[in-house]
Amino acid sequence: MIRLHHIPGSRSMRVLWLLEELGLRYELRLWSLTDGGMRSAEFLAISPAGRVPALEIDGRAIFESGAIVEYLTEREGRLAPRPGAPDRADFLEWVHFAETQANIIQALNIHHVFLRPESARSIPLMKLDTKRLAVTARALEAHxxxxxxxxxxxxxxxxxLGFNIDAVFRFLPRADYPALDAYGRRMMSRPAYRRAEEAGGGSLFxxxxxxxxxA
Structure with a gap:
């Protein structure tokens, strides 16, 4: 049994998409950001920081997107270079670069989407994080x-990383990054991504x- 703990529009979409790419059967357990359920003893026993994704698989629970992705690809022997392969380091770099970028997006989400009242927002921090996001986008555009x-x-x-792109263009002008824009559109047009969207898609925006x- 594979069970994914998921919030639509969150980083758990990465794992949902990967499960679809791998063709694995799974159960989806949906949670909410607002009802307090993620602070329950039940959920904290699965994900100690009270965050998604968390994946129940092979008699245990795994949390953190990157760890789940590495575990699933090694378990299935697909969609990742094997340990020791020449491009394994490249794979690992991009897996973890995606989380670096996602943390900047999270900071912008907090200011633009979640923080209330708006007077509590820090405009200097919003400007700084937008510039930091642009640095990651330029690196991806070049690559x-x-x-x-x-x-x-x-x-x-x-x-x-493909999951991040929709959020990137909520804060940066799409026209400034044509290669990244085209990449994001290719990723979201994949059949497995569309199945994941149908199963548990949504948006925070x-x-x-x-x-x-x-100011």
Whole structure:
């Protein structure tokens, strides 16, 4: 039995997408950010920090997106270079780069989407995190120019990073990063991504774009 603990629009979408790419059967357990359930003893026994994703598999629970992705690809022997392969380090770099970028996105989400009242927001921090996000986007733009995927073939690193792209363009102008935009569209057009969206998709965003307000 495989059970994924999931919130629509959250980073657990990466694991849901990967499960679909791998063709594995799974059960989806949905949680809410707002009802307090993720602070329950039941959930904390699965994910000690009270966060998704968490995956119950092989008689245990695993949390953290990158750890789950590495575990699933090694377990299944697919969608990742094997340990010792020449491009294994590249795979691991992009898996963890995705989380670096996601943490910046999370900071922007807090300011733009979740923090109330709006007067509690820090505009200098919003500007700083937008610039930090742009640094990651420029790195990806350079890497993806002339490429279809992060490695020379689709891999689970694309599930990790491809999930970020919609959120990136909620805060940065899409037109400034054409290769990254095209990459994101390719990822979201994959049949497995669309199945994951149907099974547990959703968005945290109410707007197409969030500009940093004037001070």
């Amino acid at each position: 993806l120019s002339g490429r279809e995927t992060l490695l020379d073939r689709f891999s689970a690193a694309d599930c990790m 109410a707007r197409d774009f969030y500009a940093v307000p004037d």
